[in-house]
Amino acid sequence: MTSAEVVPDRGKQVSTTKEKISAYFTIAAAAFGLISDGYQNNLMTMTNVVLKRLYPKDYTSSVSTRVSNSLLVGAIIGQLLVGVVCDRLGRKVALVFTTLVIVLGATLGTAAHGAHGSAKGLFWFLTFARGITGIGVGGEYPASSTSASEAANEQMLSKRGPVFIMVTNFVLSFGGPLASSVFLIVLSIAGENHLPTVWRVCFGVGIVLPLTVLIFRLRMLSSKLYRKGAIKKRVPYRWSLSIIGDRLLAPVAHGRFLYDFVTFPNGVFSGTIISNVIHNSDIKRTAEWQLLLSSIALPGVFIGALLCNPLGRRNTFNRRYLDDLGFSGYLVFGLIIGLAYDRITKIIPLFVVFYGLMQSSGNLNPWESLIVSSGTCYGLSAAVGKAGAAIGTQAFIPIQNNLGKKWTFIIAAICGVTGILVTYFFVPDMTGVDLAEEDARFMEYLRENGWEGSIGEDEDIDLIEGRGGDSDSISLK
Template sequence: MNDPLRPSSSLDSTKRTPSLDDAKATTGAVQVVDNKEIERLRKVEKHSSVFTIVAAGAGLISDGIQNNLLTMTNVVFAQLYGKAYTSAYSTQVSNALTVGTILGQVSIGLVCDLYGRKAGILISTACIVAGIIIATAAHGAHGSFAGFIWCLTVGRGLTGIGVGGEYPSGSASAAEAANEKMQRHRGPMFIMVTNVVLSFGTIFACSLYLIVFAAAGGTDANYSTVWRTVFGISVIPPLIVLLFRLRMVNSKLYRDSAIQRGPPLLLTARFYWKSLVGTCGAWFLYDFVTFPNGVFSGTIIAQIVKAEGHEKVIKTAEYQLLLGSIALPGAILGAFLVNPLGRRNLMCLGFTGYLVIGLIVGCAYDKLLKVVPAFVILYGLMQSFGNLGPGSVLGLASAESYATAVRGTCYGFSAAIGKVGAVVGTQTFTPIRDNLGPRWTFIVAAVCGVVGVLVTFFFVRNDLNGDLADEDVKFAAFLKSRGWDGTMGVQGKEALIDREEVAGSSEGKAEE
C-alpha cells in the first residue's frame, strides 16, 4: 500500500500532501495575521474619533467653498461673456451642484449605512476631486459656448454628488465620534465642525477671489485666468483631508448597531415618520430661503453697486465678504446656545429671525437700496439668524433623531429634501423678483419663517441631547416587537476589534 505522504515517482519530488502538522501551522499563521490586523485596527481606533471630527470639519470647509464659488463666478461670467451668459445658463450651472448634491445625499446615505461611514466618505471625496478637475478644465468642442456650459455643468454636478455625500457620511460619523469622546458637548462640537465651517465658505470663496484678482493684475486681470485659478486651488482642501480619512475606522456605535443586510425601510418610516416630517420640512424651508439668496446675493449686490467692469467685480466681492462675515457669528452663537436652549427652541428662534428681518428688508427695500452698506448688513443679519437656528440645528437634529443603523439614510433623505427646496427656491427666485419685484423675495422669506416655526415646534424633538446608544436600543426594541429578525453589527475586519475586546474581558474574568 502506498504511503500517502511519500512523494510519487510520477510527481515532482518537492511536492507532498499536506500533513496534520502543516494544517496546524497554517492555522497558526492565520491567527498571527489576524492578531496583527486586530492590533493595527485597535491602534488606529484610538485616534480615529479625533481624525473623524477633524476630517469632518476640514471636509466641510471644502464643501462650503464649493457651495459659494458660483456666487462670485456668476458675476465674473456676466462680465466675461456678457449677454451670452443668460439667466437660463446661470440657473443651469447653479442647479448642477444642487441636483448632484441631492443624488449624493440619498445614494451615499445608503452606502454609509450598508458599507460603513468610511466607504461613503472616501467615495464623496473622490467625486469632489474629480468634479473640480472637470469644472476647472471645462471647454466646449471647437470653442462652443454651449459645450463649455455643459462641461462645466457636468463637473459641478459630480462635485455636488461628493458634497452631498459629505452630509450623511461625514456629519453622521462626526456626531458618532463626538458622542464617544464628549457626549455632553456633542451638540456644540458638531455645530463647530459642520455649520460654522460651512459658514466660512462664503468668506473663503470671496477671499480667494480677491487674492487671485490681486495676483492676476487687479483691475487688469484676465477673468478666465481668475476663475479657473480659483477653481483649481479649491481642489487642495479635499486632497489634504483625504489623508485624515484614510486613517479612520467606523465608530463603535456603527460596529455594534449597523444593519448591513436588508435594512427595514418601511419599519423605519413607521417608527420615525414624525421626525422625518420635522427634519425634512424644516430643511426644505431653510434651503428654499438660504440657497437662492446665497447663489444670487452676488448678482443682487452687483445690481446696486455703483461701479462698472473690474471695479464692479471687486466691489461685489468685498460686499460679499462683508455679507459672509455678518452671517458667521450666528453659526458660532448657535454652538453656544444649542445646549441651554435645546434643539427645537433654537431652530424656532432662527426661523423667527427670517420673519422679522425679511419683513424689515421687504417693506423698506426701496429706501435701503440708497444705502448699500445698510442693505448688506440687514441681508447678512437675516442669513445670520438662519445660521443661528436651522443652519446650526438641522444637521445635528438629523443625526440625533435617528438610530445608528439608519442614521445615514434618514440624514441623507432629510438633507436631500432640503436641497429640493433649494432647487425650487433657485428656480422661483428670478420669477418672483421679475414679476412681483425684488422686495417680495424677502417677504417670501418671512412667510417661510412662520411656517418653519410651526413645522419645527410640532415635529422636531427637543430631547435629543442624550446618548445616541439609547436611541439604538429603542429602535432595536421596536424592530423586534414588529417581528424583524435581522442581524445587527458589522461584518469583516472591523468586527475583530470588538471580538478581541470581548475575549480580553472574558479572560480577565476567568483569571479572577
C-alpha cells in the same frame, strides 16, 4: 421565543487609545471635508458675476440658474446614494468616495471648455461638471455628519450638540467667506484683465481642499457605534422609517426644506444682487461687500452652538424658542429689506448688514435635532432639503423678473412665519440623547416586530435567536 431586552454592552464600550485618536481625527476630517463643501456651495456666487461680465449676451439668467442649480441636483443624488452606502458599506468607504468625486468634478470644472470656443458649450460643460461635484458634495452630508455625530457621541456625549454644530453648520457657513477671500486674493494677483484665469483658479482651489483630508479618511477607523449597530443585510427600511418618522419628517419640513429654500438662492445670487446695487458694478467692490455679507452670517452659528445645550436641557420648549428666534430673523429682516428695498439699496453698507443678519438668523437654528445614526435617513432628510434649495434657486430669478427684486426677501419672511409654526408644533428635542441607547432601543423594536437579520460589523449576531460569537456589538439578556 423568550422575551429579551437589547442593551449596549457597557463593559465593552471602553475606547482604546487608537479608537479615541481615530474619533478625534474623524471629527476633524469631517470639519475639513465640509469646508470643501461650503466652498463649493459658494463658489458660483462671484463666478456668476465674472461670467456675466465675460459673456453678457450668452450668460443669461436662465443659464446662470442652470449652472448654479446643477450642483444642487447632483447633491440630491449624492445624498440619497451615499446615505445608503454609509450604512451598507461603511462610513470610511462613503467618505473616500465623496472626496474622489468632488476632486473629479472640480477638475472638470477647472478645465471646462466649449467645442471650438463656444460659450454655450462652456456653460453646458460647467453644468455637467458642477453636477458631478454636487454628487460628492451631497454625499458629504450623510457621510461626514453621521461619522462626526457618532465619534462625538463616543468621546464627548455632553458636548455632542455644540461640537456637531461647529464641525458641520459652522464650516459649511465658513465656505462663504473662504470663497470670497480666495476670489479677492486671486483677483488681486491676476487683475481684472484676466478674469478667465481668476474663475478657473478659484475652481482649481476646489480640487486641493478635499485632497487635504483624503489621507486621514484612508486611515480612519469605523466608529464603535457603527461597528456595533451596522445592518448590512436584510436592512429593515420600513421599520426604520416607522420608528424615526417623527424625528425625520419634522426636521425635513423645518430644518432642511425651508432653511435651504431661503438660504441657498440668497447665497448663490447674493453676488449678482450686490453687483446690481453697486452703480458701476465694480467686481472687486462686489467681492469685498460679499465677503462682509458672508462674514456677518457666521455669528448665528456660534450663538446656536452656545445655547442649544443649556436651553435644551432646561426645557424642550426653550429649545424650540431658539429655533423660532432663527426663523423670526427671516421674518424681521426679510420684511425690512423687502418693504424698504428701493431706499435701503441706496445705502449699500446698511443693505449688506441687514442682508447678512437675515442669513445669520438662519444659522442660529441649532440643528442637533437632525442627528441620527442612520446614513440613509440623514441622506433622505438632507436630500429633501436640497430639493428645497433647488426649487428656491430655480424660482429666484423668475420671482425677481416677474414680481420684483424686493419679493425675494418678502418671500423669505413668509418662509420665516411658516418655519416658526412648524418648529413650535413638530420639532422634537434630541439634546443629550445617547445614540448608543437609541440604537439599543431600535434593536429591541425590531425584535418585537419579528425582524430577522444580523447586526454588527465584527461578528454577526442572530437577533431573533439571541445567538452569536464574542462580538462587541450588542449584548442580549
